[in-house]
Amino acid sequence: MAPHSDVSSSTEPTPENPESGSTTSADPQRRGRVRLRRAAVMAVPATLATVALAVLTAEGALGVQFAISGMPFTVTATELNGTGFEQFGGLDNMAPGSPNAGDTGGQVLVVTSAIKNATLTKLCQSVDLGGTNLLITAGGGKEKVQATDLTTDSTELSGDAAFDDIEIGNDASTLTRAGVKGPIGVFSQQARTVRIANLRQTNYATTAGVFTLPGLKLRFSSSGC
């Protein structure tokens, strides 16, 4: 790829646009520029498509995926109902020479929680962007937020939890409920259903999952959730 791009950047007149380039060295005043009408040919449908995506998401017709790590990220919900819940511990390695390593030898204990399907009421997510928070709220109306394959690493889930068919003390490699398998020989627990009231998680680690967000509202705010 590199030699090809070198060729085309130094010798501009290509079969695709033979009119270009030939006069640039002779007349430096002639230069390429953006023709507004031409740009509008793409800008108008692109804007419409952006709006359509936002509207479809706000109606809950389109699932969006979140995969966030390394920034302060808060999720709250008044109620979470989930099926297929797993939780297991594991060791995660920091980058070599990380200043956070301290006396831990560069390893941190993380707890991975996974929920196969979850329904959340009055979801609020806030991302700290340094000074301002991006606030995403959804599911306040009749339709609830649906999340699938909700996976979080190293978080404390706080809230009032209730489980059905809970199995505590399984080996993490034998988990079946949410489709994630942990490392062998690690303590774990799983449950068929989970119900957490006043859910709140604040974490700097990974959160991932596919969400449908009916009633989506995006706004910037000075305070988080």
Add this chain to the structure above:
Amino acid sequence: MSERPRRGLRPAFRGWRSRRPFWGGLLLALGGVEVLLTMRASLKVVLHVGMQGVAGYLLPGLMVVLGLLVLFNPAQRLFYSITGVLVSLGTWMTSNLGGFLLGLLCGVVGSCLAFGWLPDQEPRRRLRRRAAKAVAP
């Protein structure tokens, strides 16, 4: 480049910039970088989410590549910009609402600029007047 006399870096860069949709390509690539910066989830978790999880990295990566291609191979800018705008829109679904909207907007604006760019245009009226003034006295 080599046959022209050296006139310092700035005019050379100006000349290089004038022969490609510079801001379009740059915005598209930067939009991709921004989306990638918001992603940073560990690969294990991403693979668990599945195909959509992999796409979450694939699409912003493509944005960066397409932005660089617009810069370094401007002859094919139509294809790159059309692909770029579609991929940018796709990041809404796969990558944190398109890097919390910012990267998506950068990518779409950059693609539109690259699409609307034409080589070898008449200088703007303001520039032409300035050039005439420079010649006249």
